[in-house]
Amino acid sequence: MMNVTQSNPSDELSINCLHERTAVLGGARNIAYLFDMSRFMRSVRLAVNPARLITRGLSEQWNNLLNRNKKTATDEITGKAVAAYCGLAVGDALGATVEFMLPSEIVHAYGVHKKIIGGGWLKLRPGQVTDDTTMALALGEAILNKQRFDITDMAMAFDKWLKGKPVDVGNTVRRGIVNFRNTKRPISPESEHDAGNGACMRVLPVALATYGADEELTKRVSRMQSHVTHNNDYSDAAIDCVVSMIHMAFDGDDKKAMEDGPVAKLLEAFPKYRYDKKHQHNPSAYIVDTMRAVFQSFFHTQTFEDCLIEVVNRGGDADTTGAIVGMIAGAYYGLDSIPHSWLKAVDRDVIARCRYQAEHLIDFSKEFATNRLM
Ligand code: MN
Ligand code: MN
Helix, strand or coil: CCCCCCCCCCCCCEEECCCHHHHHCCHHHHHHHHHCHHHHHHHHHHHHCHHHHHCCCCCHHHHHHHHHCHHHHHHHHHHHHHHHHHHHHHHHHHHHCCCCCCHHHHHHHHCCCCCCCCECCCCECCCCCCHHHHHHHHHHHHHHHHCEEEHHHHHHHHHHHHHCCCCCCCHHHHHHHHHHHHHCCCCCCCCCCCCECCCHHHCHHHHHHCCCCCHHHHHHHHHHHHHCCCCCHHHHHHHHHHHHHHHHHHHCCCHHHHHHHHHHHHHHHCHHHCCCCCCCCCCCCEHHHHHHHHHHHHHCCCCHHHHHHHHHCCCCCHHHHHHHHHHHHHHHHCHHHCCHHHHHHCCHHHHHHHHHHHHHHHHHHHHHHHHCCC
């Protein structure tokens, strides 16, 4: 565990969740274990000697699933996790073409925009993704590399990401990272102006890695990743809602349960998020606008494809509404629901990294929910 001085007792900086076995293994073996964790855990836990490891006290979700059918359950969650990650990348790549366009301009240029063709104001290659996906990948790497949740790891990963000259950077994101660079403090000061969607768009790795953990712990981890750049109640609340929806999709809950659960909770605490009043067209990067478009498109369509087409054709911050609803809809409808032509169109390397991280973050979630060492 990193020894970081806490500036504020409520700001948690690190949660170490190394498996005891990992912790006692040294150097090279430790690294090999981390990199081959998915295959290793599956083979050891599920095939060779399941009882020994499972009886360590997996969380309720994992226990229920594993009791039902060990192999299928793990594969099922991993499949949904891969779908969520690919959904994020697909939504980002599809939406980026029409980012900051008005719906009327989209109609004029494309009729209905539904192909991953690149272009847009960023002049992207076909299949290229933007900050939404690449920041999520940076965050996932920060968690997987050290097998822990640590805000300094996360801030350093974002800093490295920014130094890599990403194709696009939001203002709040840049300010937060530069603040970390200058002050070495990984937490941005609280600000009512930080209600952008930049922390929500990259939350997926945390959602995957905290699956099966209790709600309070999940929130603490969510705050770490988001507060590097966005320290704001509206952003926090939307992120909690998105993470819950993804976890519920993994559990097989339906949309009604999501609306009655985390969405209702969000609307009660922050009525501005109500999305039943008027159609949110041209959603801005303000998290409230973004989430209204996300809710309307997810709850008012029946397939992954329709949902994504519906949201990006609203224009505005289309890559980010696409990315956020892409993760939720991916988790909900599963990998088979994502049009093959879209999956094929996205950068191959990006899809491979999404898959890899999704699988390993789900393996990590089992470790985390089971063997957390504080
Ligand atoms: Mn973007
Ligand atoms: Mn965007």
